[in-house]
Amino acid sequence: MSKDRDILEIQLWEALRSGEQAALQQLYMSYYKGLLKYGLRYTDDRDTLKDSINNTFLYFWEKRESIGNANHVGNYIFKSYQRQLVKDLNNTNKFEKLLENNEDTDTVDVEEFQFIIRQEENTRVNVLKNAILQLPKRQRELVLLRYYEGLSYDEITLRTNLSKRAVYNQIHSAINTLKKDTSLQNLKQILPLLILF
Amino acid sequence: MSAYQSVQDFILDESFFRYAVRQDPSEILKWESYIKQHPEQQELIQHAKQELLAMQDALYLIDAEQNYVRLVPHLDPPFKNIPLKKKWTYYAAAAIVFLCLITSLYVFQYHFNQSQTNAYLTQPAEKKTIKLTDGTLVKLNAASKLEIADGFGKTNRAVKLVGEAYMEVAKNKALPFTVTTQALQVRVLGTTINVRAYANEELTAASLIEGSAEVILKSRSQAPIRLKPKDKVVAPLAEAQPSSKNNTTGIEKKSNYKLETVTQYDAEQRLAETSWADQKLVFVNEPLSSIAKTLERWYNITIEFQNSDISSRKYTAAFDDREELQNVLQSLRSSIPFNYRKIGPRSIRIYLTNP
Numbered sequence: 126m127s128k129d130r131d132i133l134e135i136q137l138w139e140a141l142r143s144g145e146q147a148a149l150q151q152l153y154m155s156y157y158k159g160l161l162k163y164g165l166r167y168t169d170d171r172d173t174l175k176d177s178i179n180n181t182f183l184y185f186w187e188k189r190e191s192i193g194n195a196n197h198v199g200n201y202i203f204k205s206y207q208r209q210l211v212k213d214l215n216n217t218n219k220f221e222k223l224l225e226n227n228e229d230t231d232t233v234d235v236e237e238f239q240f241i242i243r244q245e246e247n248t249r250v251n252v253l254k255n256a257i258l259q260l261p262k263r264q265r266e267l268v269l270l271r272y273y274e275g276l277s278y279d280e281i282t283l284r285t286n287l288s289k290r291a292v293y294n295q296i297h298s299a300i301n302t303l304k305k306d307t308s309l310q311n312l313k314q315i316l317p318l319l320i321l322f
Numbered sequence: 323m324s325a326y327q328s329v330q331d332f333i334l335d336e337s338f339f340r341y342a343v344r345q346d347p348s349e350i351l352k353w354e355s356y357i358k359q360h361p362e363q364q365e366l367i368q369h370a371k372q373e374l375l376a377m378q379d380a381l382y383l384i385d386a387e388q389n390y391v392r393l394v395p396h397l398d399p400p401f402k403n404i405p406l407k408k409k410w411t412y413y414a415a416a417a418i419v420f421l422c423l424i425t426s427l428y429v430f431q432y433h434f435n436q437s438q439t440n441a442y443l444t445q446p447a448e449k450k451t452i453k454l455t456d457g458t459l460v461k462l463n464a465a466s467k468l469e470i471a472d473g474f475g476k477t478n479r480a481v482k483l484v485g486e487a488y489m490e491v492a493k494n495k496a497l498p499f500t501v502t503t504q505a506l507q508v509r510v511l512g513t514t515i516n517v518r519a520y521a522n523e524e525l526t527a528a529s530l531i532e533g534s535a536e537v538i539l540k541s542r543s544q545a546p547i548r549l550k551p552k553d554k555v556v557a558p559l560a561e562a563q564p565s566s567k568n569n570t571t572g573i574e575k576k577s578n579y580k581l582e583t584v585t586q587y588d589a590e591q592r593l594a595e596t597s598w599a600d601q602k603l604v605f606v607n608e609p610l611s612s613i614a615k616t617l618e619r620w621y622n623i624t625i626e627f628q629n630s631d632i633s634s635r636k637y638t639a640a641f642d643d644r645e646e647l648q649n650v651l652q653s654l655r656s657s658i659p660f661n662y663r664k665i666g667p668r669s670i671r672i673y674l675t676n677p
Contacts, residue, residue, distance in 0.1 A: 146397055147661050150390060157386035158379070175385075179393045186397050251656055253380035258653065259640055272374070273381040275344065277336050293334075300330050303377075306588055 134198040142189050152202070153182050160206050168214060171274075177213045181206045249307075256306040264299040271296055324360050332370035333377075342371040343378055387652045394648075441469045444485070446622035449598075454481075457492035458499065461599040464619040465520075486518040488599040491533075501528075505557050509546070510535040516595045519559075523615060529554040529584045529595040539579055547581065554582045554595065587640060603641040603650065609634050610672070613654070621647045624666075628673035632660055 134155075140148035157178065164174035184205065185192065195201040257265060270276045270284065278296075282289045325331070332338045341349035357364055444450050444462050452460040452468070455475040462468055466485020471478055479499040491499045493512030501508045503519035505526040513533020519526040528537050530553050536546040537555045547555055557579040585594040585606045597604035603620065605613050611633035614625040620643065627633040635658050641650050651662055651670075665671045 147659075149397070153390055153393075154383070154386050157389070158382040161382070161385075175389045175392075179389065179396075182393060183396050249376050250379045250383060253376055254383050254656070255639060255653060257377075257380055257384060258645065258649065259642060262642075269381065272339070272343075272377055273385070275339070297330075297334060300333055304330065305590075 131198075135194075135196070138195050138198050141185060142192065142194070144189060146186075149182060149186055152185075152198070153178075156199070156202050160202070163203070163206070164210060167210070173213055174210075177206065177209045180213065181209045184209070252307045253303065256303050259306065260299050260302060264295050264302075267292060267295050268299050324363065326363065326366075329366060329370045329373060332367060333374055338370065339374065342374045383656075387656075388649065391646075391648045391652065440472075441467060443467050446619050454492075456494060456497075456499075459490040459492075461488040463487065463518075463598050483517055483519055485520055486516070486598070488514075488516045488596050490514045505540055505559050506555070507538045507540065508535055509538065516599075518595075520615070520619075521559075523612070524559055525556050526559055527554055527556045527595070529593070531584070531593065531596060541578060547579070552584050554584050556580045556582055597640070598643070601643045603643050603645070605640070606638050607636045608638075609636050610654075610660075613637060614672070617647065617650065622668065623647070624669040626665075626669065626671050628671060632672060632674050635660075 134152070137148045137152050141152065160178050160181075161171070161174055164177065165171075168174065181202070257268060260268065267281060267285070270281045271278070276284070278289055278292055281287075281292045285292065287295075326335070337349055337352065340346045341353040353367075357367060442450060442452050442460075442462055444464055444466050446465045448464055450462045452462060454460060454470070456479055458479075460468060463486035466483070466487060468485075468487055469482040471480040471482075474480065475497075477497075479494065479497045480502065481500070482502045484503070487501075489499075489501070491510050491513050495511055499510050499512075501510075501515070501517050503517060503526055504521065505519065506528060508515060508517060508528050510533065513535055514531035515533075515535060516529045516531065517527070528535075528549075530549040530551055532551050534551075535549045537549060538546045539555075539557055541557075549555065586592065587594045587597065587604050587606050592600070592602075594604045594606045603616065605616075611627070611630075614627070614633070617623070618625055637654055637657060639650075639654055639657070641653070654660075655662070660672050660674060662670050662672045
């Protein structure tokens with residue numbers, strides 16, 4: 126990871142400690158993917174994982190005046206999240222697995238999970254995001270199952286009571302819409318930015 | 323000849339997904355040997371892989387934003403006591419729906435008992451579709467009022483509009499259909515138009531979707547402006563009451579209206595102007611101040627700005643009109659950042675992101 130990235134994160138961390146909600150949000154957006162992916166190693170229960178992520182960040186916010194300055198923001202966030210997971214997964218008995226693996230938490234390769242979704246930088250991702258949000262509800266749900274949760278067409282068929290053909294056709298038309306919509310919007314999204322600067 | 327011909331073919335393939343996103347070792351072997359056999363498709367595959375990964379990130383981003391929205395109420399001290407699972411919102415929503423129902427019933431009955439319908443009203447966050455007696459179809463946007471003249475359909479076809487309406491005017495050559503707003507009047511024979519004339523917006527716009535129409539600006543004594551399909555007249559509201567000075571000198575500003583073309587916002591050539599009638603919220607290169615007015619009407623809230631630097635920034639975005647307000651704001655701020663904070667039960671303040 127680049128030095129700039131580290132410096133930016135330390136700045137964000139300091140801003141968070143001084144009570145800037147925007148900094149909390151940026152860190153949240155940067156680490157969400159990594160934290161969720163890490164949690165999915167231990168459980169498929171996405172709802173619990175999402176709650177754990179929120180509880181972790183809520184802890185940062187509530188304790189912002191007493192938490193230390195973190196030289197390795199990523200490590201600190203992951204450690205806190207692991208503690209939170211152990212707590213939250215306690216009831217679902219998945220946590221033993223987590224504890225078993227806990228010896229190597231010190232050596233968890235944080236960088237493997239680090240991922241910055243710096244929104245202003247990644248226009249393509251943003252354009253796609255907007256286009257996905259505009260899909261008809263049904264298609265959006267299927268795209269989520271297929272590409273976010275990574276279910277196969279057969280698994281989606283089982284879950285939705287649609288025929289496999291229908292699932293495939295809906296996703297097919299969603300992908301086509303995304304292609305059409307994003308090739309045009311790409312330009313329109315950038316234009317206002319160009320005018321601004 | 324390969325079964326995969328386009329980027330989409332790869333994106334739709336389960337095995338390719340496992341290779342590009344999951345990086346399953348067995349799939350990697352399979353696809354690496356595929357690339358060796360089809361070197362001409364290497365670029366295509368690279369592109370498909372990038373698309374899939376960008377889509378992954380987009381989906382993570384959507385999820386992150388939606389999940390963050392759940393966290394926000396816990397961050398501000400005034401809202402600290404809201405439990406994580408917000409059951410009360412359902413009750414609140416149910417109560418609002420019930421209230422709306424009662425109100426619309428009341429309004430409906432009020433009109434019904436009057437036996438002659440003189441005006442149609444929409445509340446904030448409400449849209450109405452109305453069939454007029456001459457067969458004209460009207461879609462009335464939120465917080466709008468359409469007044470129907472006495473004798474409508476018999477001696478005249480005149481309506482008055484404050485707010486926004488999309489109209490598919492029934493053909494009747496004998497009786498021209500006129501829409502009067504504070505700033506202008508549109509005369510049509512049989513056509514589809516969209517007129518936006520909100521009292522709290524500086525500009526009035528009349529767009530001709532198909533057919534033909536004329537626009538008479540109230541501030542000008544000159545000949546009517548003839549519109550071709552896809553033309554859009556934009557006139558300032560303030561010109562509606564010209565000062566007496568202007569009248570006596572007889573000098574009229576030539577630039578007191580603009581003839582524009584309607585904005586197509588997607589590949590299917592749908593129009594931004596009439597998108598609201600298709601349950602969409604579309605903004606094309608529109609200042610945040612103007613977007614805020616639309617959101618205020620549609621979500622029945624008030625939005626204030628910390629300073630004008632931010633309200634004049636221009637955004638391009640499109641949403642389903644059933645999208646939650648928070649998602650709309652999150653999505654807007656992701657293209658050019660700003661912050662927002664709930665400052666009352668139905669009001670929001672938008673302020674600049676700290677650098």
